[in-house]
Amino acid sequence: MTLWWAIAAVCAGCYVLKLAGLAAPRRVLDHPRVRRFAELVPVALLAALIAVQMFTEHGELHFDPARAAGLGAAVVALLLRAPFLVILATAATVTALVRVFIG
Amino acid sequence: MGQTTHRSAAIRDGLGVGLAVGLSGLAFGAAAITAGLGVAQACVLSLLAFTGASQFALAGAVGAGGDLVAAAAGALLLGGRNTLYGLRLADLLRVRGPRRLLAAQGVIDETTAVTLAQPSPEAARTAFVTTFTSLYVTWNLTTLAGALGTSFLGDPGMLGLDAVGPATFLAILWPRLAGSAQLRWLAVAGAAVALCATPFFPPGVPVLLSAVVVLAVLVR
Numbered sequence: 001m002t003l004w005w006a007i008a009a010v011c012a013g014c015y016v017l018k019l020a021g022l023a024a025p026r027r028v029l030d031h032p033r034v035r036r037f038a039e040l041v042p043v044a045l046l047a048a049l050i051a052v053q054m055f056t057e058h059g060e061l062h063f064d065p066a067r068a069a070g071l072g073a074a075v076v077a078l079l080l081r082a083p084f085l086v087i088l089a090t091a092a093t094v095t096a097l098v099r100v101f102i103g
Numbered sequence: 104m105g106q107t108t109h110r111s112a113a114i115r116d117g118l119g120v121g122l123a124v125g126l127s128g129l130a131f132g133a134a135a136i137t138a139g140l141g142v143a144q145a146c147v148l149s150l151l152a153f154t155g156a157s158q159f160a161l162a163g164a165v166g167a168g169g170d171l172v173a174a175a176a177g178a179l180l181l182g183g184r185n186t187l188y189g190l191r192l193a194d195l196l197r198v199r200g201p202r203r204l205l206a207a208q209g210v211i212d213e214t215t216a217v218t219l220a221q222p223s224p225e226a227a228r229t230a231f232v233t234t235f236t237s238l239y240v241t242w243n244l245t246t247l248a249g250a251l252g253t254s255f256l257g258d259p260g261m262l263g264l265d266a267v268g269p270a271t272f273l274a275i276l277w278p279r280l281a282g283s284a285q286l287r288w289l290a291v292a293g294a295a296v297a298l299c300a301t302p303f304f305p306p307g308v309p310v311l312l313s314a315v316v317v318l319a320v321l322v323r
Binding site: 002003004005006007009010011012013014015017018019020021022023024028033034035036037038040041042043044045046047048049050051052053054055056057058059060061066067070071074075078083084085087088090091092093094095096097099 | 123124126127129130140144147148151152153154156157158159160161163165167168171172174175177178179180181182183184185186187188189190191192193196198203204206207208210211260261262263264265266267268269270271272273274275276277279280286289290291292293294295296297298301302305306309310312313314316317320321
């Protein structure tokens with residue numbers, strides 16, 4: 001599968017998922033299992049994405065001190081209730097600075 | 104408050120969230136180019152997929168050199184929450200036919216949050232349209248700007264842009280974790296499953312496996 005096919009699949013799939021919700025019969029939402037699953041799945045996936053992007057490289061476990069420092073800085077920014085873009089800018093800046101000093 | 108006041112408050116909320124969150128398209132544009140996508144590919148995702156977490160997930164998995172089927176599946180699993188938002192919004196928006204096809208594209212985290220926060224159905228519809236429009240326009244313009252800017256920069260790692268993806272996910276996740284010990288446990292378990300699976304599976308698959316933890320919580 002080429003990258004363009006993956007992009008087309010994601011674009012089409014994301015749209016169908018959105019439309020399915022607007023068009024589905026009302027009672028589907030009343031099922032508590034469905035609600036619970038919807039609440040939980042993004043939490044597990046997002047946490048897994050953070051871990052994989054932080055601590056793996058080319059399919060192997062790998063610790064990058066600069067990136068770890070950047071994420072640590074993002075945690076501090078989150079604790080200080082910084083705006084969304086400030087959080088991202090903090091993470092990038094700290095990562096870049098640590099990379100300059102450690103090499 | 105009268106109906107007009109409700110609606111102007113809804114417009115203010117919608118524009119505020121749309122413009123502020125839309126700016127993070129800069130981060131997506133940058134992350135996409137860093138991951139090896141082209142400028143056109145980044146822009147097509149923002150125009151047609153238009154759901155941030157899925158877009159970042161696809162770019163991240165591609166950047167990790169992952170299997171594309173697993174990368175796309177991970178992005179779609181994340182997009183599944185928009186289905187539940189749609190279920191919630193259907194009663195409020197009451198759209199049919201071509202307008203429903205158009206409105207569907209706008210069913211995402213931010214529009215749902217602003218729409219459900221309104222005091223009346225009229226204000227909710229106004230909020231949905233305002234948030235969707237301002238966010239869609241801003242997100243797409245900033246995606247283009249971020250992608251073009253980054254492709255001129257050379258090595259994005261020198262600017263620390265590889266930390267932007269994880270920081271974005273953390274910022275999306277943070278409010279949910281703050282409110283619930285069970286969700287914090289789930290997040291840690293999901294991350295642990297993905298890391299343990301990494302040496303044994305092609306990139307992209309470990310992230311999908313973390314969904315198994317959800318089943319464990321549901322069955323319990």
